[in-house]
Amino acid sequence: MWHNSSMSDFLAPPVPVVPAPFHTPEREKLQEQARAFAAERVLPVADELDKVKGEIPRSLLDEMGELGYFGITVPREHGGLGLGAFEYCMIAEELARGWMSVGSIIARAQGAGTGVADEARRAELLRRSAAGTWIGAIALSEPDAGSDLAAVATRAERDGDDFVITGRKRWIGNAKAADFLQILVRTADPEPGEKRSAGLATLVLEKERDSFPAGLSGTPIDKIGYHGFVTWDLEFDGLRVSAANLLGEQGFAEAQQWLNIARVHTAARAVGLARGAVEDCIVYLQEREQFEHPIGDFQAVRFKLATMAARVEQARSFYQHVAQRLDQGEPCEREAAMVKLLATEMAAEVTGDGIQLHGGNGYTTEHRVERYWRDARLTTIFEGTSEIQQKIIADRLLPRSPLG
Incomplete structure (x- = not known):
């Protein structure tokens, strides 16, 4: 059976609120709301449906619509939250901590598909997008x-x-x-x-x-x-x-511009998955005993966990930095590729380490860590593979010679 963690387990250790210089009371409140929703509503659904390859229930999507998660970046005059890439990625991290597909589905709205020429029609679709009825x-x-x-x-x-x-x-x-x-x-x-x-x-x-x-x-x-x-x-x-x-x-150029935000969004989802592995390991390492001690007492285990947690914090700081720059209108194609590359490779490794810390139990469906690993492994592939990100970065750092 799935490990049933409590709300306190889900939050342990508590991730700091959005740090300076990015902190605002509004962001802190939004983060706390998203974290509670992920713990109380998303995680139980994921535990039930992921193992049978089920789909996100429409009722859960409706709840997300009521919270405004499909309209984070939609202007307020059209019913959205009127926020930016920073809040979009921050909420995605929290939702992906529960189930990556829930952190992903919000990308299928945010005003997507509303660029039609007719102004009245565009306004109608923006309202529907913000409400979660245009996904x-x-x-x-x-x-x-x-x-x-x-x-x-x-x-x-x-x-x-x-x-x-x-x-x-x-x-x-x-x-x-x-x-x-x-x-x-x-x-x-x-x-x-x-x-x-x-x-x-x-x-x-x-x-x-x-x-x-x-x-x-x-x-x-x-x-x-x-x-x-x-x-x-x-x-x-x-x-x-x-x-x-x-x-x-200008379909190709539009797709490339959209991919910059999508790649930072993927980095945020990867951080959510890796954070899930760290938090679940903290609980498991205190419960599992060997040699008459919780295995969390052993230094090799403690050091691996410490490194995992440090890498998650590093990736979070990076994606928040890039998201903030996107909101300021700065060109960030190179940085978006960098954070997507580093955060997703980190998540695949950290969730794999989480399986290792669970021992044989990690290679079962009785604990969530295998789900985090399966989903994290995909983040290194979609929205451009790690190799594509390396190409983007290298091409902007080192132009090819005319004979290259």
């Missing part, structure tokens, strides 16, 4: 275009007032349950001398929840972790989307 899915990757988004081949041909989409997308989380799909498509081939990303655009498909419209079908992808919502392989076969739902013809 989408982002269709970027394809079987042959993951790290290399410029290779996107899914076509959108103009036909009167519509675009007709043909092609295939892969790794689309929440696709069937979503209210909309935001789809990166190719509307034209690049001209000679143009970048390969020329001709990419973004279309928004409005759809009914829990169904696919005519011209779209999907196959679930069976994953070893990241449960809570289903990930899909989608086939587009003549799907019609209104041309009014074209968000722009």
Whole structure:
């Protein structure tokens, strides 16, 4: 059975409130609320549903909508909290501590898919996004275009007032349950001398929840972790989307800009998972006895735990720093790649260390630490693999020679 930690276990040791220079009373209150919600509402659901690969219940999503978590970055005049990347990532860390998919689902709103030209329609969608009734899915990757988004081949041909989409997308989380799909498509081939990303655009498909419209079908992808919502392989076969739902013809640049925030968000989720491993280890090391002592008395174990905790604090400070800079409007592509690289690799290692500290019990489904590891392992892959982050960083530190 799952280890049943109390609220005090979940918070032990208590993570300091948002430190200076980032501290405000409002952020402190928001963090405490998110932490309590994750402990009392998210964690029990994760314990029940993750082991059966269940989906986040709609009732839990409704509660998150009432708390404003789907509209953290939506302006107040549209019903959102009117906050920035810092608060968005801070809340994501707390939610991911309970279940990573809950820390992830909030990214499927935040005003996504609302960039339509009609002002009244845009305002309506922003209100729905903030309320959690406009939750989408982002269709970027394809079987042959993951790290290399410029290779996107899914076509959108103009036909009167519509675009007709043909092609295939892969790794689309929440696709069937979503209210909309935001789809990166190719509307034209690049001209000679143009970048390969020329001709990419973004279309928004409005759809009914829990169904696919005519011209779209999907196959679930069976994953070893990241449960809570289903990930899909989608086939587009003549799907019609209104041309009014074209968000722009700078699809590649828009996707890259969105990925900067997404990568800091991933770093925050990774910190939440690693923190879960540390906190659960603190409880376990006091409960588990060998040689007539709690194993937490042994120096080798204590030092490993100390190093784990220090690495979590380091990664948290880094993602908060980058998030703050994003909110100040600074260009942070390099820093976003750095924090995504370091935080996610840290989380994969720290959660693995958590399994080790649990001994044989860590390699069972009786304790949560295996869930943290399975989810943390994915953070090194999605939103750009660790190798892609290294490439981004290196290319900005060391330009290639003309002969390179």
